[in-house]
Amino acid sequence: MSQYNTDTAEPNEVDIWLKETFQKVYNIEVLYRFNRNLTEVARDVAPPKLDRVKPMMEAVLNCYIKPYERVAGVKFIKTYCPKQYVLFGSVLYNSNNSVVLGTADAGRQVTLYDVNNFNVYDVNSDNGVKRKLRTIHHEFTHILNQNVIIPTEFVEVTKADYYSDWTNSQNTETVAKSLGFVSRYARMVYTEDFAEMAAHLLVMGQGWFDSYVASAPADAQTKLKRKEEIVVKYFNTAFGIDFRALQKEIMLEFNKYLNLSAMIDLNKINRITFIPSAPHYTEYGISDDFNTMWTNYKNGMSEQMPTGNRRYPQDMYLSFVSNKKMTIYVNYLNNAQTSTLQAAYDFDIDVDVPSGEITIVKSAEEGTTTAHNNGKNFAFVKSYFDDYMYPYFHNKVFVAAWLPEQIQASDPLYGMYGGIYEKGNPTNYFYGPIQYK
Amino acid sequence: MKYKILIYILAIGAVISSCRKVEVENLFYDVPEARMKDTLEFIRNTLVDAPYGWNAGIGTTGKGGYGFYIKFRADNTLEMLSDYSEESSNTAQKSTYRVSALSVASLVFDTYNYITLMQDPVPGVAGGTAGSGYKSDIEFLYRGHSGDTLFFEGRKYKNPLILVKNTQEEEQALVNDGYKQYMDAFKNVYYNQYDFVYLDADEYLVSIELDIVAKVAVVSIVDKTDNSLVSIQTTPFYFTYGHINFIWKILYKDKLITSIKYNIDNQLKLVASDKTEVDVDNQIDPLYTIESAFAYNKPFKRILPNAVPGVVANEHIFTKIRELFAGTGRVINTMYFAFTNSTNAVFYIGYSSGTSNFVASATYEYRRNGNKLFMKRVSIDGGNNWSTRATEVAPANALFGSGEEKEFDIEWVLSEDGSVKYPIAAIRLTSDPQNMLYGKLGE
Numbered sequence: 001m002s003q004y005n006t007d008t009a010e011p012n013e014v015d016i017w018l019k020e021t022f023q024k025v026y027n028i029e030v031l032y033r034f035n036r037n038l039t040e041v042a043r044d045v046a047p048p049k050l051d052r053v054k055p056m057m058e059a060v061l062n063c064y065i066k067p068y069e070r071v072a073g074v075k076f077i078k079t080y081c082p083k084q085y086v087l088f089g090s091v092l093y094n095s096n097n098s099v100v101l102g103t104a105d106a107g108r109q110v111t112l113y114d115v116n117n118f119n120v121y122d123v124n125s126d127n128g129v130k131r132k133l134r135t136i137h138h139e140f141t142h143i144l145n146q147n148v149i150i151p152t153e154f155v156e157v158t159k160a161d162y163y164s165d166w167t168n169s170q171n172t173e174t175v176a177k178s179l180g181f182v183s184r185y186a187r188m189v190y191t192e193d194f195a196e197m198a199a200h201l202l203v204m205g206q207g208w209f210d211s212y213v214a215s216a217p218a219d220a221q222t223k224l225k226r227k228e229e230i231v232v233k234y235f236n237t238a239f240g241i242d243f244r245a246l247q248k249e250i251m252l253e254f255n256k257y258l259n260l261s262a263m264i265d266l267n268k269i270n271r272i273t274f275i276p277s278a279p280h281y282t283e284y285g286i287s288d289d290f291n292t293m294w295t296n297y298k299n300g301m302s303e304q305m306p307t308g309n310r311r312y313p314q315d316m317y318l319s320f321v322s323n324k325k326m327t328i329y330v331n332y333l334n335n336a337q338t339s340t341l342q343a344a345y346d347f348d349i350d351v352d353v354p355s356g357e358i359t360i361v362k363s364a365e366e367g368t369t370t371a372h373n374n375g376k377n378f379a380f381v382k383s384y385f386d387d388y389m390y391p392y393f394h395n396k397v398f399v400a401a402w403l404p405e406q407i408q409a410s411d412p413l414y415g416m417y418g419g420i421y422e423k424g425n426p427t428n429y430f431y432g433p434i435q436y437k
Numbered sequence: 438m439k440y441k442i443l444i445y446i447l448a449i450g451a452v453i454s455s456c457r458k459v460e461v462e463n464l465f466y467d468v469p470e471a472r473m474k475d476t477l478e479f480i481r482n483t484l485v486d487a488p489y490g491w492n493a494g495i496g497t498t499g500k501g502g503y504g505f506y507i508k509f510r511a512d513n514t515l516e517m518l519s520d521y522s523e524e525s526s527n528t529a530q531k532s533t534y535r536v537s538a539l540s541v542a543s544l545v546f547d548t549y550n551y552i553t554l555m556q557d558p559v560p561g562v563a564g565g566t567a568g569s570g571y572k573s574d575i576e577f578l579y580r581g582h583s584g585d586t587l588f589f590e591g592r593k594y595k596n597p598l599i600l601v602k603n604t605q606e607e608e609q610a611l612v613n614d615g616y617k618q619y620m621d622a623f624k625n626v627y628y629n630q631y632d633f634v635y636l637d638a639d640e641y642l643v644s645i646e647l648d649i650v651a652k653v654a655v656v657s658i659v660d661k662t663d664n665s666l667v668s669i670q671t672t673p674f675y676f677t678y679g680h681i682n683f684i685w686k687i688l689y690k691d692k693l694i695t696s697i698k699y700n701i702d703n704q705l706k707l708v709a710s711d712k713t714e715v716d717v718d719n720q721i722d723p724l725y726t727i728e729s730a731f732a733y734n735k736p737f738k739r740i741l742p743n744a745v746p747g748v749v750a751n752e753h754i755f756t757k758i759r760e761l762f763a764g765t766g767r768v769i770n771t772m773y774f775a776f777t778n779s780t781n782a783v784f785y786i787g788y789s790s791g792t793s794n795f796v797a798s799a800t801y802e803y804r805r806n807g808n809k810l811f812m813k814r815v816s817i818d819g820g821n822n823w824s825t826r827a828t829e830v831a832p833a834n835a836l837f838g839s840g841e842e843k844e845f846d847i848e849w850v851l852s853e854d855g856s857v858k859y860p861i862a863a864i865r866l867t868s869d870p871q872n873m874l875y876g877k878l879g880e
Contacts, residue, residue: 003474004470004471004473004474006470006473006474006477006537006538007535007537007538008535008537009513009533009535009547010511010512010513012512012513012514012533032548033533033535033545033547033548034545034546034547034548034575034576035547036576036592043558043568044556044558044568044569044570044572044593045558046549046553046556046557046558046559046562046575047546047547047548047549047553047575048548048549049532049548049549050531050532050533050548050549053548089548089549089553089557090557090558090559090562091558091559093558093567093568097567097568116549169792
């Protein structure tokens with residue numbers, strides 16, 4: 001009957017590469033040529049661009065298959081990896097206009113959508129390597145769960161707060177976080193919660209997760225840490241996988257994509273966050289000069305008289321709005337300590353990328369957003385900014401760097417943290433987890 | 438025992454008869470698999486066996502037509518240009534394709550190229566609706582061939598894909614930015630030298646309006662005895678080097694019109710399927726009377742809100758109202774004026790503020806005598822929004838009043854802008870003719 005094979009195509013370079021790399025080694029078939037029957041048959045989905053197929057599958061190989069192979073062994077990955085990958089160029093639309101980025105069917109097939117927007121040079125954005133790999137790891141966690149079920153104690157942690165209508169506008173990121181979920185989608189059902197937890201821990205990294213936890217309310221912190229503990233234990237008891245080692249392997253692969261230079265390019269950075277309770281400050285330390293400034297600022301505001309004026313600073317971040325503008329945001333609790341408000345202050349900056357030098361000067365004119373207006377409240381808020389934060393930053397030259405110094409280029413955490421130190425006075429520095437543009 | 442024997446006998450009989458080959462006459466020349474294989478091979482070989490590539494055209498359900506230059510190669514790859522945009526007319530795109538049996542032999546554009554742009558369900562890519570884009574296909578079922586032409590049909594949206602072999606000359610032109618050059622040249626002739634283009638078919642006129650941006654042609658049949666509009670149809674079209682090709686043919690006398698072009702003297706010519714050329718006529722005014730087209734029981738009931746350049750008036754009331762709403766942070770989603778029945782007309786505005794949707798509309802009672810219109814406002818609907826948005830709907834109130842009967846004239850107005858090729862209807866205040874509501878007509 002082979003003479004009647006009605007669906008054949010001449011193998012091209014991509015086909016040959018896929019066959020040699022995936023089919024021969026792992027028994028994985030990768031289908032990228034459009035076939036309506038491999039997705040929702042009645043919906044419209046665009047096919048992938050030919051030139052995105054190889055980079056997409058290279059990322060799958062490097063940041064998913066290889067790390068598992070190194071940590072859990074060849075037999076493990078050959079046994080459990082999905083046997084068919086299907087690629088589509090666009091997202092898949094649901095009837096409510098929400099979109100599907102990936103699906104895993106019966107532990108056998110993983111379908112990846114939106115491959116046309118995949119961009120290896122843009123590691124952290126929505127179309128970058130990390131976002132796509134989060135889908136891959138999310139789907140693979142489902143496959144693992146189909147082989148060894150999720151421990152019941154995981155289901156108990158946030159049992160009351162699962163919410164199947166997770167795209168509802170009421171389920172904001174803030175709400176999901178305050179209830180002890182790692183993402184909005186995690187609220188859907190416990191199986192998705194487990195997959196989201198594992199995927200975020202593996203792809204976003206421990207540093208990201210710790211900061212996420214540190215910025216959550218106390219009750220949510222406990223729940224998130226409990227879930228983390230169960231996930232780590234599950235990988236070990238169910239499959240004998242050292243989850244921490246796996247995390248490291250994956251991080252090192254991402255850092256190759258980041259192609260981190262010795263210098264930080266501030267123009268590529270969205271924000272650097274300081275959350276005082278975050279564990280990295282315990283592990284790697286904190287600059288005395290900065291800590292003194294923050295403590296004075298915080299205590300000044302939260303111990304002022306009369307007591308009705310008191311506001312309670314929690315954390316802050318530097319937002320690099322453009323190569324000429326930086327805004328400092330401070331999150332603080334209101335007097336009743338029932339809600340979080342933001343104060344914002346604009347600075348003019350001048351960035352010299354080759355040397356990493358950044359000159360910071362307070363902007364003459366303040367912004368007009370709600371946060372900026374909060375920041376102008378002289379009695380409660382602004383006077384403390386004027387006394388402590390303003391002299392710390394204003395009219396100074398800092399140097400951008402991968403801080404803390406203990407994290408060297410060979411470390412999987414390299415690239416996760418960064419900050420600025422005062423030029424000529426490197427013991428005065430500010431650092432935290434980086435959010436890239 | 439008797440029964441058992443009987444059963445054995447019957448069973449043996451059944452076995453013997455089922456083993457016997459039933460001789461049926463083979464109506465076709467071979468088994469289905471072999472015939473499918475033949476068809477697939479015919480299409481594969483034909484596609485590749487075009488030394489100068491193919492000139493392809495598709496229609497879409499959500500927008501107009503699109504033209505493509507495609508060179509198919511035996512290794513299942515292709516190269517493509519398109520009249521989709523300036524970039525697509527001079528930047529070749531490579532992709533794969535395959536000829537495969539879906540329900541019938543089919544041509545599938547199975548990785549991304551210019552044809553998949555129209556099929557992409559993400560509106561941010563080419564346009565259209567979220568989830569369906571321009572409602573177009575990338576799987577095309579083979580429907581037949583004729584001479585140098587292959588005919589396919591979209592699997593889901595059923596629009597045609599027509600492939601015609603290029604000549605060497607055509608290929609040379611297309612790969613040297615031919616799409617853009619021809620589009621620009623055609624626009625120049627059509628916009629600057631023509632107004633309302635038509636064919637005279639003795640008893641009736643065939644009016645043809647081309648929307649070059651949307652790539653849709655509106656074909657209207659007009660009764661010559663009283664210049665009334667008889668019917669309207671549309672067809673998508675696409676560019677080639679040298680022609681605009683209609684996706685659906687236009688019947689004129691005993692000919693089928695397939696395309697339109699301009700000649701060396703910059704005159705438009707229609708081309709029939711038998712390759713004969715037909716001259717077109719032109720006039721400044723629309724071909725049919727406004728009363729035969731625009732009324733509650735005629736093809737057009739509405740005036741649409743889209744801005745029309747080049748009309749002399751105090752202001753374009755729809756645009757002004759849209760601006761006023763936008764000034765308050767409200768976005769208008771739907772807006773029109775319509776004759777709803779023989780006595781009532783409505784000015785309708787659907788708008789949103791944040792995530793909530795609202796309607797502000799006013800209902801008018803009218804008497805119409807030919808093109809004289811007497812109209813007064815009788816109610817406001819959709820809650821009290823017409824009153825709460827009084828400042829924003831003021832231009833409508835200034836024309837149509839807030840209860841008193843006013844006298845209007847319904848007439849065609851002309852645009853000085855050459856790109857406007859459709860009739861523009863206006864409702865003018867008789868006492869102040871520059872105060873008017875005007876726009877393109879809608880169903």
